[in-house]
Amino acid sequence: MGSAAHRHDAPIAWLLIAPALAGFAVFFAYPTLRGLYLSFTEFHVLTEPRWIGLGNFHELLQDGEFWHSLLVTIYFVVLSVVLGVLVSLVTAVILHRLAVSATVRGLMILPFLISGVVTALVWSWMLDPQLGIVNILITKLTGEPVLFFGSGGWAVPTLAGLNIWKSMGYNAVLIFAGLQTIPSTVYEAGRIDGASELQMFRRITVPLLRPILVMVVVLTVISSFQIFDIVQVTTKGGPANASKVLQMYIYDKAFGQFDFGYAATMSLALFVLLGTVTFAQLRMARAGESDTN
Amino acid sequence: MRRISPGRVVAWAYLVLVLAVTIFPFYWIVRTALSNNYALATDPSSPGPVGFTLGAFERALGLASPAEAAAQGGSAASIDLLSALRNSIVYAVLLTVCTVFFSALAAFAFSRLRWKGRNAVFAVLLTALMVPQVLTLLPNFVLIKDLGLLNSFGGMILPTAFFSAFNIFFLRQFMQGLSTEIEEAAIIDGAGPLRVCFRIVLPMSAAPIATLALLTFITTWNDYLWPLLVTNDDTVRPLTLALAVFKQSSPQAALDWAGLMAATLVAALPMLLLFVVFGRRLVNSIGFTGLK
Numbered sequence: 001m002g003s004a005a006h007r008h009d010a011p012i013a014w015l016l017i018a019p020a021l022a023g024f025a026v027f028f029a030y031p032t033l034r035g036l037y038l039s040f041t042e043f044h045v046l047t048e049p050r051w052i053g054l055g056n057f058h059e060l061l062q063d064g065e066f067w068h069s070l071l072v073t074i075y076f077v078v079l080s081v082v083l084g085v086l087v088s089l090v091t092a093v094i095l096h097r098l099a100v101s102a103t104v105r106g107l108m109i110l111p112f113l114i115s116g117v118v119t120a121l122v123w124s125w126m127l128d129p130q131l132g133i134v135n136i137l138i139t140k141l142t143g144e145p146v147l148f149f150g151s152g153g154w155a156v157p158t159l160a161g162l163n164i165w166k167s168m169g170y171n172a173v174l175i176f177a178g179l180q181t182i183p184s185t186v187y188e189a190g191r192i193d194g195a196s197e198l199q200m201f202r203r204i205t206v207p208l209l210r211p212i213l214v215m216v217v218v219l220t221v222i223s224s225f226q227i228f229d230i231v232q233v234t235t236k237g238g239p240a241n242a243s244k245v246l247q248m249y250i251y252d253k254a255f256g257q258f259d260f261g262y263a264a265t266m267s268l269a270l271f272v273l274l275g276t277v278t279f280a281q282l283r284m285a286r287a288g289e290s291d292t293n
Numbered sequence: 294m295r296r297i298s299p300g301r302v303v304a305w306a307y308l309v310l311v312l313a314v315t316i317f318p319f320y321w322i323v324r325t326a327l328s329n330n331y332a333l334a335t336d337p338s339s340p341g342p343v344g345f346t347l348g349a350f351e352r353a354l355g356l357a358s359p360a361e362a363a364a365q366g367g368s369a370a371s372i373d374l375l376s377a378l379r380n381s382i383v384y385a386v387l388l389t390v391c392t393v394f395f396s397a398l399a400a401f402a403f404s405r406l407r408w409k410g411r412n413a414v415f416a417v418l419l420t421a422l423m424v425p426q427v428l429t430l431l432p433n434f435v436l437i438k439d440l441g442l443l444n445s446f447g448g449m450i451l452p453t454a455f456f457s458a459f460n461i462f463f464l465r466q467f468m469q470g471l472s473t474e475i476e477e478a479a480i481i482d483g484a485g486p487l488r489v490c491f492r493i494v495l496p497m498s499a500a501p502i503a504t505l506a507l508l509t510f511i512t513t514w515n516d517y518l519w520p521l522l523v524t525n526d527d528t529v530r531p532l533t534l535a536l537a538v539f540k541q542s543s544p545q546a547a548l549d550w551a552g553l554m555a556a557t558l559v560a561a562l563p564m565l566l567l568f569v570v571f572g573r574r575l576v577n578s579i580g581f582t583g584l585k
Contacts, residue, residue: 020461031433032432034435094307094308102573114561117533128550130337254431270428
């Protein structure tokens with residue numbers, strides 16, 4: 001069976017990929033280039049964009065609020081990634097070692113199925129300072145409620161907690177799938193050599209899981225950098241900008257102040273940042289590949 | 294083998310705690326939705342519904358008169374959750390069908406047909422995997438606005454309906470692994486590429502196509518930012534937005550938590566049903582996408 005059967009493939013192939021190509025060109029390639037162009041302009045949607053060269057970039061460097069929101073975002077991402085991946089990893093390993101039924105894994109992905117808005121609403125209710133069940137328990141223990149969303153110190157950790165709650169089960173299932181690919185003979189050998197559970201976790205599980213852990217970390221970093229719905233429904237960036245993540249600031253600039261040019265510049269900055277972080281993570285992952293062999 | 298060791302006890306305790314934190318909020322949604330909002334304030338920590346009533350659902354679905362709503366502590370302006378529910382269904386179904394269908398066609402062309410430039414075009418399309426939504430979001434909004442498609446289902450689905458780099462990549466991987474024997478027999482019998490696509494390869498790819506459809510449906514149902522940008526009234530606004538509006542429209546001092554949780558439950562219910570029907574498949578899908 002050779003090329004004879006495929007001689008007439010080309011026209012059909014182009015026909016079949018035509019919709020995808022059109023979608024790519026119109027709603028990906030063109031907007032990407034236009035976004036690049038807009039970041040060099042002053043553009044308020046209703047009037048034509050006006051080329052201002054590096055004007056927006058100069059403004060960006062001097063914009064304290066931008067740097068503040070960048071720090072807030074990084075704080076949020078670090079909390080989400082470090083705690084989230086740690087909890088997911090421990091949960092996946094325990095699910096695997098205890099050989100719990102698939103139903104339990106199923107229940108864990110429930111939060112992944114619901115929207116960020118639903119997550120935000122149910123937790124604002126549970127964390128409500130007066131009537132929230134969590135705060136009622138806290139008040140019983142310590143005598144005073146915690147203003148989870150309303151205090152500068154608590155806002156970002158609380159939002160990260162919601163983010164972790166929503167994504168933990170999904171990540172645990174991903175890691176669990178990775179665990180199942182590790183042959184049990186490796187553990188048996190470890191046990192014969194007298195390795196403890198903790199030693200096997202550190203010397204066998206983590207190194208062999210490295211590729212999937214890298215993937216989970218990269219996915220969590222990318223999604224956390226772009227967090228929006230949970231923040232918008234709960235704190236809207238407050239109190240006093242304490243939880244104003246970059247996406248929130250970009251949205252405010254674009255749709256609150258109609259400063260699309262500057263918002264495009266910030267989007268570009270966020271993109272470059274995301275690209276750099278992802279690239280660095282993948283490089284580090286590759287650097288460590290040898291120890292799995 | 295199954296002896297009781299301290300390690301196992303700790304592991305079980307941890308698991309029970311994690312499960313409790315995972316599931317409790319869902320129980321709390323139901324319990325609050327079945328409560329009377331006035332009574333709720335008098336006994337906020339009661340484990341069951343306080344002053345059991347279905348009034349919160351009536352308020353959330355706009356079936357209660359203003360007087361009835363006020364009598365139960367409902368203050369939120371009436372909101373048409375039913376039409377938002379319909380909008381969500383239209384939005385998620387349309388987008389899922391389009392994106393999965395067009396991705397499957399493209400994946401077939403990239404995996405089973407031989408043509409010049411195949412790898413180059415594929416490589417170009419894959420660049421989209423690396424660019425996050427944030428970069429294209431504002432220009433796409435301007436484009437949809439210029440096309441006069443704000444506040445329409447067209448504006449909501451067009452940007453992702455025809456092209457999804459991940460979907461094409463995912464299906465192509467699977468289709469490349471299919472054996473060529475049936476296909477070759479069909480070609481010898483005189484079947485053309487289109488017939489091979491629709492009669493052989495797509496049916497054989499039913500499982501990964503269903504996986505993609507499920508995951509796309511969930512993501513679209515829960516999408517917030519894009520609909521927020523391109524819609525501004527009830528005609529096409531999906532549930533996620535209607536919920537946020539429902540919260541914003543009630544006074545901060547006396548939120549109608551019972552009504553809000555009833556609305557939340559309505560918004561989450563289709564996903565919970567999906568979970569009941571496809572639970573195991575969903576769990577496997579997630580693991581599957583990770584190991585591709």
